[in-house]
Amino acid sequence: MMRQKRPFHVMIIPTLGCPSKCAYCWSSEVGSPVMSIETVKDIVEWLNVFRNDPVTFTFHGGEPLLAGADFYRIALPLLSDLKHLSPNFALQTNLWMLTHELAEVLAKHQIPIGSSLDGPMEINDLQRSEGYYERTMRGYEIAKEHGLQVQFICTFTSYSVKFKEAIFNYFLENGLTLKLHPALPSLRSDEPEKWALLPEEYGDLLVYLMDKYLENMDQIEVRNINDYCRCVFTGRGTVCTFVDCMENTFAVGPDGRIYPCYRFVGMPQYVMGDVRDRPSQADLAGSEAGMRMLQFKDYVDKNCKSCKHIRYCRGGCPYNAMVPASGDIKGVDPHCVAYKKIFDEISDRFNKEMMASLGMEKDFSGSSERANKPGIMALMRKLASN
Numbered sequence: 267m268m269r270q271k272r273p274f275h276v277m278i279i280p281t282l283g284c285p286s287k288c289a290y291c292w293s294s295e296v297g298s299p300v301m302s303i304e305t306v307k308d309i310v311e312w313l314n315v316f317r318n319d320p321v322t323f324t325f326h327g328g329e330p331l332l333a334g335a336d337f338y339r340i341a342l343p344l345l346s347d348l349k350h351l352s353p354n355f356a357l358q359t360n361l362w363m364l365t366h367e368l369a370e371v372l373a374k375h376q377i378p379i380g381s382s383l384d385g386p387m388e389i390n391d392l393q394r395s396e397g398y399y400e401r402t403m404r405g406y407e408i409a410k411e412h413g414l415q416v417q418f419i420c421t422f423t424s425y426s427v428k429f430k431e432a433i434f435n436y437f438l439e440n441g442l443t444l445k446l447h448p449a450l451p452s453l454r455s456d457e458p459e460k461w462a463l464l465p466e467e468y469g470d471l472l473v474y475l476m477d478k479y480l481e482n483m484d485q486i487e488v489r490n491i492n493d494y495c496r497c498v499f500t501g502r503g504t505v506c507t508f509v510d511c512m513e514n515t516f517a518v519g520p521d522g523r524i525y526p527c528y529r530f531v532g533m534p535q536y537v538m539g540d541v542r543d544r545p546s547q548a549d550l551a552g553s554e555a556g557m558r559m560l561q562f563k564d565y566v567d568k569n570c571k572s573c574k575h576i577r578y579c580r581g582g583c584p585y586n587a588m589v590p591a592s593g594d595i596k597g598v599d600p601h602c603v604a605y606k607k608i609f610d611e612i613s614d615r616f617n618k619e620m621m622a623s624l625g626m627e628k629d630f631s632g633s634s635e636r637a638n639k640p641g642i643m644a645l646m647r648k649l650a651s652n
């Protein structure tokens with residue numbers, strides 16, 4: 267019998283350094299080294315025998331473009347040569363350092379880019395850093411000139427959530443897809459909670475954005491709402507937060523050490539192995555960090571047992587759950603409150619719309635009877651037709 271393929275994800279962190287100083291950042295490190303091509307060759311040697319499934323490589327940071335054009339000119343063909351893994355690529359960058367030379371290298375491999383923009387310039391620069399917006403836009407123009415696809419992630423903080431309407435309208439008016447992240451407590455800061463978005467606020471924000479999205483569905487995509495809907499309708503998570511990410515996600519730091527995900531890079535207690543030792547899947551799972559990740563899975567099986575969303579939520583993100591608790595597994599992702607709220611909202615609305623349309627002589631128009639606005643069923647149809 268043919269074995270079912272299990273796609274996996276390797277995040278490559280060329281450096282933890284970053285030229286920006288975003289107020290709520292938790293992932294950059296001053297003076298971080300840059301990955302050498304020798305380490306890239308070690309990644310290739312390691313993955314040559316590691317497993318036989320499709321892989322996605324995401325270059326992440328810090329700021330991955332700090333590695334420079336020559337790094338990507340050599341690294342991308344080396345990684346692409348792992349033909350048995352059918353590699354796909356992605357890159358997460360603030361675009362400040364994107365030059366025509368770099369863009370040409372990335373375009374040759376058609377690398378989709380994820381960048382960050384927290385809304386209009388005033389809001390973005392206040393919480394990221396002075397001049398951030400302009401520098402990102404400069405890079406965005408270069409990316410577009412070279413035909414690179416760019417999508418922006420918008421981080422909502424305890425400050426910017428007050429301007430949620432302006433932020434939504436900014437993405438709408440500029441024809442940009444909206445993907446959002448809640449700001450996490452920055453454990454590298456003296457005031458870790460200052461910018462963090464409380465789980466309750468995040469839940470309310472998701473419901474607000476869902477309503478705005480439904481009103482403007484033909485003009486904008488709100489990726490997170492699509493993802494939540496897919497979870498509810500298919501019964502399976504479609505993004506890392508809502509699957510058991512352990513064993514299928516790894517990150518390689520600038521020095522070749524392997525971690526469970528980019529979020530853990532640079533934390534010695536989460537090192538699972540080193541690419542130079544060519545560890546097997548079992549070696550990584552058997553490391554102390556690997557076992558801790560698996561313990562999180564067991565914890566979710568026990569503690570989320572009675573939750574109707576467990577199949578497609580899986581306790582959320584283990585980093586969010588463990589790292590603020592100093593590595594102890596004492597709870598699930600603190601955003602549980604928000605996840606429950608949006609999952610409940612989607613399934614309740616769907617059930618109501620379903621009943622209403624059945625009562626309306628089997629009219630499956632997807633319109634909400636109450637407000638006569640496009641509802642969840644209309645969004646479902648949109649997702650199904652894509």
Ligand code: SF4
Nearest residue numbers: 506507511527583585
């Ligand atoms: S630790 Fe969190 S961010 Fe990282 S892969 Fe898992 S769910 Fe995703």
Ligand code: SF4
Nearest residue numbers: 570573576579581602
């Ligand atoms: S919503 Fe909360 S309780 Fe339910 S599975 Fe997710 S983390 Fe667990």
